[in-house]
Amino acid sequence: MKKTELKTFNNDLPKTPTGIQGFDEITAGGLPKGRPTLICGGAGCGKTLFGIEFLVRGATQFNEPGVFMSFEETNEELTINVASLGFDLNDLVKNKKIALDHVHIERSEIEETGEYDLEALFIRLGYAIDSLGAKRVVLDTIESLFAGLPNQLILRAELRRLFRWLKDKGVTAIITGERGDETLTRQGLEEYVSDCVIMLDHRVTEQTSTRRLRVVKYRGSTHGTNEYPFLIDETGFSVLPVTSLGLEHIVSNERISSGIKALDEMLEGKGYYRGSTVLVSGTAGIGKTSIAAHFAEAACKRGERVLYFCFEESPNQLMRNMLSIGIKLEPWVRKGLLRFQAIRPTLYGLEMHLAVTHKFVNEFKPDIVILDPINTFVTGDKEFEVKTLLMRIVDFLKVNQITALFTSLTSSECRMESSDVGISSLIDTWLLLRDIELNGERNRGMYVLKSRGMANSNQIREFVLTNHGVELRDVYIGASGVLTGSARIAQEALENSKVFKRKHEIESKKREIARKRGDMESKIATMRADFASEESEAIKILEIEQEMIKRLEQDKMEMAKSRKAKTGNIATKNV
Amino acid sequence: MKEKKTKVKSSLDDLDLTVSNQGKEQYILRLYITGSTIRSALALTNLKKICKEYLEGRYELEVIDLYQHPSLAKGEQIIAAPTLIKKLPLPFRRIIGDMSDKEKVLLGLDLKEVKEKIDFQ
Structure with missing residues (x-):
């Protein structure tokens, strides 16, 4: 008998991941390893599916074979039912990953004639577990036994023994149970399976239905306590652990x-x-x-x-x-x-x-x-x-x-x-x-x-x-x-015209300056021209004057020559 | 159990006899037990006693220890131990318990009102 729990007992409760989307997050790792878990809920809330998915994921993702013991559906029905969710049970059975066992109890066939026990069931289950080396077991829905076997005292004692036995076997088990009127399950299974209890619920409010899951109890482990919505679709079960998230996400500066x-x-x-x-x-x-x-x-x-x-x-x-x-x-x-x-x-x-x-x-x-x-x-x-x-x-x-x-x-x-x-x-x-x-x-x-x-x-x-x-x-x-709409457009037009006007004014000013500059420059030019002509005139006059002076001197010289006067005296006087 | 399978008594293989309407049907019984517990032994003793009294010479009883043949539990849809299965005559019956309630065993084996009983076969 394996006592896997003992090893890591001091650290944390060992857990078996279910592989069910989101579920492992809210339970911080999955179901308690090597212990039975009770899944309860009303009709059609997904108990069987939860169990099947637990096994299929175990077999395919975690290499843990599993045994499914069904007290309600036959193997064929089960295979067909879950095929719609993408699980090929036939294949898994063939590869010795999953064993299906349909326990059929027909009340009318049974006659109780004294003391008995369910040892045969134990043997049967034990044989299935051992032949696969199974780590996971699902019992769906074991309460059907109560309908088949009238002696409740024996049954209850045997169930208690069964769950103990499952623990000793070291298998992680799921036991499903129909919800009762005032108890979690009709036969009070929660009394026997007390390590972990999960409740599934299918509620209709305002004409829309929602499936919810709640971890009622989980001994030795923290877990989300809220009701979590879950979904059953073509890929199976998914639980949404959204509210368990903190505000610790990374932020981007992009x-x-x-x-x-x-x-x-x-x-x-x-x-x-x-x-x-x-x-x-x-x-x-x-x-x-x-x-x-x-x-x-x-x-x-x-x-x-x-x-x-x-x-x-x-x-x-x-x-x-x-x-x-x-x-x-x-x-x-x-x-x-x-x-x-x-x-x-x-x-x-x-x-x-x-x-x-x-x-x-x-x-x-x-x-x-x-x-x-x-x-x-x-x-x-x-x-x-x-x-x-x-x-x-x-x-x-x-x-x-x-x-x-x-x-x-x-x-x-x-x-x-x-x-x-x-x-x-x-x-x-x-x-x-x-x-x-x-x-x-x-x-x-x-x-x-x-x-x-x-x-x-x-x-x-x-x-x-x-x-x-x-x-x-x-x-x-x-x-x-x-101002919006046409008022804005009017305003826009107004502003545009203002701008235009102003631009226009600037332009004309510029032109005026240019013109003035032209004026000024032409004036300067004429003045220059005037001045130049006056200047040349003056020069001419000067030249003439000088010419005249020269000539006068020559005349004087000649006169002096003719009068035989001293030229030198005259010349100095003229200078 | 010491013996794995115990053929306590084998009687005539006469089909005519088994289907006859005279309360002389051939009984084929299988007792599934789980090891040599007190309960197993008690069931066997009680059953043998009843068989001797009511079915002398026309029954076949096989005792199977499920510990030795665990795979049979699944095939025969057995959950309780001890379980006695009445394969023939029909209807098919499971009689569970240590067979200490003789009346109920007889009821289960359709021996209680054997005189008035109409056989459906």
């Missing part, structure tokens, strides 16, 4: 563009943080989806993967509509970078939505997730649940470094900030779109209500949908406040 240049500029010119949560809220028809589509397109252009949950439009309709503002999403869908998931919010319960979101995100591994819009979840007075749902989604996406963009519809009566299903505290960047009614027009305005960790613009921008996408216009502040 910035990613919103796809709208002007919006990026409002956010320090860089856009959102990667891994942040963006909320776009606004009234109907304001362009929330357009902003989301821009973001999606920009991400696809960067080669990132985008998962777009649309809760109100069909993907085709959305793509067509976005085409009208020049956003082509279809090529990205074909390239496999963009994936749409169109689900009506009312199709599942909230928990199921969470589960589905998880599943798709894990499958598609997107960089960006868009939920459009989130407030369709709020049907009735489930606001608290919606908030927890979104919180879980936000947490989940943050942990995975996925940037999330939610859109939220606010009704025009209640004002903006209050109306957003109470998730404002979860949001990192919040863009508020609002309609501005002025001069008989309804125009769109956008501002960044908050943006954690960046110096965002405080401006309200006018937001225009053009045939080449969303554009943000500068806003004109007039006497009556912000």
Whole structure:
């Protein structure tokens, strides 16, 4: 007999991983190793499946063969039933990984004639375990014995012995039990199996059903105590341990563009943080989806993967509509970078939505997730649940470094900030779109209500949908406040004409100066010319004068010659 | 148990006799026990006594120790020990316990009202 527990007794309770998605996380490792676990719940809540998956995963992932002892379904039924979940039991049985044993008890065939025990069952189970070297055992649903064997005293004593025996065998066992009226199981099995009790539940609220799982008890181990939604789909069981997550995710300093240049500029010119949560809220028809589509397109252009949950439009309709503002999403869908998931919010319960979101995100591994819009979840007075749902989604996406963009519809009566299903505290960047009614027009305005960790613009921008996408216009502040629409256009025109006028004036001034300069220069030229002519005249006169002086002297000389006077005296006098 | 299989009594292989309507059917019985416990021994003793009294000369009893043949438990759908299986005559019956309640054993073997009983075979 193996006593595997003893070795690591001082450290921690040894655990057997179930391989069931999410379950091992909430139980910090799986089921208690070498001990029986009770799984209880009402009809159709997935007990058998849990057991089968425990064995299949054990056999395929952890190399631990298992024995499935069924008290209800025959081996053939079981094989067919779980084949729809992708488990090929026949193959596993053939390879000696799993043994199926259907225990058939027919009350009418049985006659009790005195004392007996269930030793034969032990032998049978023991033989199956030994022939495979099984580490895992599932007994589904052992309570059926109570219907077949009338002597309850013997049965109870034998069951107690059975669970003890399973422990001694060192196998990790799952015992399933139908839920009773006031007890966890109809026959009070929890009395015997007390190491670990897991309750499965299938509840219908507001016409939508949700499966939930709760660890009622787990001796010697910490575990999540909440009710966790779980999902049974074509890949089996998955539990969502979302609320067990702390706020310890890694943060990124990387910035990613919103796809709208002007919006990026409002956010320090860089856009959102990667891994942040963006909320776009606004009234109907304001362009929330357009902003989301821009973001999606920009991400696809960067080669990132985008998962777009649309809760109100069909993907085709959305793509067509976005085409009208020049956003082509279809090529990205074909390239496999963009994936749409169109689900009506009312199709599942909230928990199921969470589960589905998880599943798709894990499958598609997107960089960006868009939920459009989130407030369709709020049907009735489930606001608290919606908030927890979104919180879980936000947490989940943050942990995975996925940037999330939610859109939220606010009704025009209640004002903006209050109306957003109470998730404002979860949001990192919040863009508020609002309609501005002025001069008989309804125009769109956008501002960044908050943006954690960046110096965002405080401006309200006018937001225009053009045939080449969303554009943000500068806003004109007039006497009556912000000007939008045609008032803005008028203002723009006014300013444009002013600018034009001013430009014109400058031009003419420039021309005048040029002209004046010309004038001045021509004047200078004429003056120069005048001066030059006067100068030359003067020179000429001077020359003539000198000529005359010369001539006079010559004349004097000649006269002196003729009078025979002393030339030298005369000459000196003249000098 | 000392013996693995004990053929206590083998009677005529006469099919006509087994299907006859005279309360003379051939009984084929199998007793599954789990080792030589007191309960096993008690069951065997009680059963032998009953057989001798009611089925003298027309029964076949096989005693099987499940510890020796664990695989048989699955094939025969046995969970309790001791279990006596009445293979023939029909209807198929399981009689569990140490056979100390003689009335119930007889009821299980369809021997109680053997005179009025109409055989379905």
